[in-house]
Amino acid sequence: MKDRMKALVYHGEGRISLEDQPVPRILEERDVIVRVTRSTICTSDLHIIRGAVPKAVPGIVLGHEFVGEVVETGAGVRSLRLGDRVAANCETFCGECWFCKRGYINNCVRGGWKLGCEIDGCQAEYVRVPYGDMGLTRLSDEVGYEQALFVGDILSSGYFGAELAEIRAGDTVAVIGAGPVGLCAAECARLMGAGTVIMVDVNQERLELAKAQGLADLCLNPERDQVKDAVAAVTEGRGADGVIEAAGGGDTFRLAWEIARPNAVVAVVAMYEESQVLPLPDMYGKNLIFKTGGVDARRCKKLVELIAAGRLNTDFLITHRGSLKEILEGYRIFEEHRDGCMKWVVVGAPEAVCKKEKCAKR
Amino acid sequence: MKDRMKALVYHGEGRISLEDQPVPRILEERDVIVRVTRSTICTSDLHIIRGAVPKAVPGIVLGHEFVGEVVETGAGVRSLRLGDRVAANCETFCGECWFCKRGYINNCVRGGWKLGCEIDGCQAEYVRVPYGDMGLTRLSDEVGYEQALFVGDILSSGYFGAELAEIRAGDTVAVIGAGPVGLCAAECARLMGAGTVIMVDVNQERLELAKAQGLADLCLNPERDQVKDAVAAVTEGRGADGVIEAAGGGDTFRLAWEIARPNAVVAVVAMYEESQVLPLPDMYGKNLIFKTGGVDARRCKKLVELIAAGRLNTDFLITHRGSLKEILEGYRIFEEHRDGCMKWVVVGAPEAVCKKEKCAKR
Amino acid sequence: MKDRMKALVYHGEGRISLEDQPVPRILEERDVIVRVTRSTICTSDLHIIRGAVPKAVPGIVLGHEFVGEVVETGAGVRSLRLGDRVAANCETFCGECWFCKRGYINNCVRGGWKLGCEIDGCQAEYVRVPYGDMGLTRLSDEVGYEQALFVGDILSSGYFGAELAEIRAGDTVAVIGAGPVGLCAAECARLMGAGTVIMVDVNQERLELAKAQGLADLCLNPERDQVKDAVAAVTEGRGADGVIEAAGGGDTFRLAWEIARPNAVVAVVAMYEESQVLPLPDMYGKNLIFKTGGVDARRCKKLVELIAAGRLNTDFLITHRGSLKEILEGYRIFEEHRDGCMKWVVVGAPEAVCKKEKCAKR
């Protein structure tokens, strides 16, 4: 393992640069050092750069969505070995505190969104992962790195959204936002037996992708369609049984509860930059349930197994690839949705990738 | 049965009067006519009089919380007989529509809050109850009328609040609002095994009642106490496991989610007159669940059984009684919380009450 | 409507005959008369003929799995009209008793398995259905009769089995018995997100059908495979997350719990002719859950919607068709699984079928 590496560093609002940095070392006994084989850019990276995440620490390496190979483990690491291929949970958790013991790992008192926010992240050649036993999921041989790239962040978010919305077989599910998380949510809702999936977005291109991928039965564009009426038309006038809000736009929260039927769950997985209005007098008696939640990556092992079994597939989200050297351009393409960009993926140094890999899938 | 009766009539914002009215008759085959033995005034009656319930129809008889005796049944009534002593659900439901079949009776397409709002209510000597088989619960002999008076409205609301909040044995539960619904909610939370019940109100007298009734382990007054700190102090810093908002005040919604621990349920059973702010950026990652719901009176039979078994008791809520002739004064006392008024109860004509009753309990 | 019809009559153990019978008439106000457009033979019909159903009444018309057209309604029928195309629940329920109100419709105190067992059933030209509003589900125009034929019995049983087994996305589910109910259960488990479906049967032909239909990832034949080892091999040694026992054979109950992982649910939907052994000392600490349940047809509307949405499809179960006149031969073919018979379907009189039908699907 070398001493220096390239990494994308955040220097406060609006400023990022690709720099030479020391390769991270084990600091705590439960740490694991991972060589990053694939990483990607997330909308929340853009939130940081726009200054909308106050807790983000200038000077840290960005990035929290990645897969890679274990190259060093602390003395307290019990389940991982050198050479293990792993998917990473974007949030760090200890597994032992009050919240972790009850499954609320995202409220771990020692963890949360640390990587690429409060400590160095993965848009680099190597990354240090605290509590590696908890946050890293071993990949079986038949699962390629790119197949598992989204497991620990957007696929977890989408799955969590579908879980929050309590999707049951036959339900009509509306997903607001056909971006990466929304598409994952639609796929997970379908996995759980949704009868009809309605996708809502103002980006017609993304709606068409959803349709082409078989993720939506009905696509609605608020700029062209009467969304509320259209949802009513396919639900005998009642509204959607479950709504997953994955857009976080100016009026998408309002839309979410308006198209929900009485007693529905509205799962809010988008990250908002503004407060919303909750018009309780207007919705009195509608008995709506609002569940707020960001990513929840408790299910990584299950998601990897579903990918291995062919029940989930996120490959279509990878529209662009580049090397770490090209990541600044990647940010621009991703932010502008240029060329239909859904996800811009950093491909790690090729020479090292294939040591342990024998299967043809990646 | 006589032809004319006294009834309290609503004549538009700010105007009510006690008048002579015809006794109601069967209009539909599932109707039941009930002689009102006890009725009471509800905060939502005040909402109507203040003009805050647009759907309220001028000219109707007010009132929706009552018990009584069945005196006439339509041809389609299957389970009730003349002389049956019954508690009434404050909401009307058909039992057959899509919502009713799934247990969402408050969203019945033919029902909802009708009595004392859109059709004549119970602050009268007699009342017509649509879909009587559904909305009337027969009282067994050992349950007195006053014991069951609140079953169909405030006790159902409190029970629903505790159910929404998913109270589990050992939970720390905060109830905001020590009025009739809040006290019922606290009692139901305790019934479901709450470890610690925290009652919050600005009315010290009501807090003391809660304490005296054994319904609260900790009473907090936002005008005197640091509520958030006090809740943290008894929860190892986490916040309440469940919060039931039964106040509907200017800042009680905000307080509700602030004192909830991450991943808690905030059950909003209060009726609000104003929209609230939902500051999603501030609560990002806290993964809160908000459940909005008014009364849900599906559980009336269970509540009557719990009262019969001595597990629930709402007698202490009856602080004042009077005859129907005195009801205008009753409204004033109730609205002003005068003399510690919690519930002002209309006692029906005595000569008729005791025909079928043999037990000493009422 | 004519006066006389053909019907298959049960005359006690071992004796059935096709006879001339009066067309049924409305007896109770909630009755509906249905012209049978498709019916089929169920294994429980064979149980009756073998004398294994003591409550079966000699002299009744057999059959309880059918679809048809409403031709007459009693005065108390509220939701159905002449000409409605309907699927029938094989069990009768009132919708109003203690059990019905709580969703346990199969324990309705006025209902249960009546049709073709205690009262005349559907292997006839017409059938009287008590509580028609409850037990008949209207078919939308896009759903053909044959598509919906199994909704009220075997598809409901399979769906109920998957529900009982608490299938969650990613689970490994074992289904014992690849007959009609088992195949439906596998399809429903897949609908609910099962990761791996394991089908177990001694009939290799049926296993191959399951495989060909995409309903099973792994097929095991106890006569050729070490079932327990094979299940362990695909579950990291733990056993299946959920087991659906749809065979009811001599040792299938034992097999069911042996291949379940600790804390799994074993859903027993088969109809057994013998008591089973529950070796509690051997399974101490395994914390298994056994759920016994026959058909539960609460979900008929949902199942029809899932068929309309293309999410469920049972057409492949129809391997044989004939007219009512040929039904005795049909029984022989069905009982012996002759020619790969899965379901032998009675096609109702053609001249009447297509009056109201316009869509091409059936």
Next chain:
Amino acid sequence: MKDRMKALVYHGEGRISLEDQPVPRILEERDVIVRVTRSTICTSDLHIIRGAVPKAVPGIVLGHEFVGEVVETGAGVRSLRLGDRVAANCETFCGECWFCKRGYINNCVRGGWKLGCEIDGCQAEYVRVPYGDMGLTRLSDEVGYEQALFVGDILSSGYFGAELAEIRAGDTVAVIGAGPVGLCAAECARLMGAGTVIMVDVNQERLELAKAQGLADLCLNPERDQVKDAVAAVTEGRGADGVIEAAGGGDTFRLAWEIARPNAVVAVVAMYEESQVLPLPDMYGKNLIFKTGGVDARRCKKLVELIAAGRLNTDFLITHRGSLKEILEGYRIFEEHRDGCMKWVVVGAPEAVCKKEKCAKR
């Protein structure tokens, strides 16, 4: 800490003796050594001595139900400190394996019933507890040792039984067996809101204790009462909503399902020495759920909190006390239920007990 101690050693079927043994030492880094301040005898100790637990290892110290003080911790212990007062889970678990991560700690691949069965237990002055961070629950100052003595075994079993039986407010719950576990189950069922608790036992003295402690509304003795009829009489003929089988007698399993209403849960927490018959044909259509489970001690922290809050109290179970030297006599008294013995408690050496304790409660 001294080097030698007294301990009760099991030497194979029928043979136990109080012997001089070395004080246990840390063997693994997650071990904790506890000085036993109170321990007690459990029915499963009797099972071992009778030879009914094949996995029990001759030569080990018996006992698995105890509280004490932490006197030594391994290098990998994170949450406990010397002097901590703790209640012990009778089962050992690692907290990290597939089962532990999903809450099925009793199926921990590295744990289970080890203490006093496969490794040295607590009927001694000191005991080594593997994975001490997981299996030991710290006691707050206001909870005395005797108050918490049953938390890790019989109270957990009773609580688990009530959880398995899915007790909801208002339910009628039947508990079979008024021994220590049954009484705990009744108390927990009441905590969860049971409307009516029915206790069934052949030991009239124990039934009377249940009644006197307010744990049962109705006591039934199968030798004197028609149990099935009596349960029907208080449930409108339906049967109990939930049944907890805590007896494990020859016909108590049969009784359990016979008195359950259709769709009830029968929680089987007793340890059986014989297989039972499951007469599936007789119970067809009754849709019963059987949940088998021994102790599940995930809830220890919650139980300690409920004791601290005064919501649970097991002090009345302690009918006898003695020193470790008297334990052989204690076994005889406990086994024979002599002098109304419910629990015979070993009081640890007094000189050491009170160092850290200041509260008067113990």
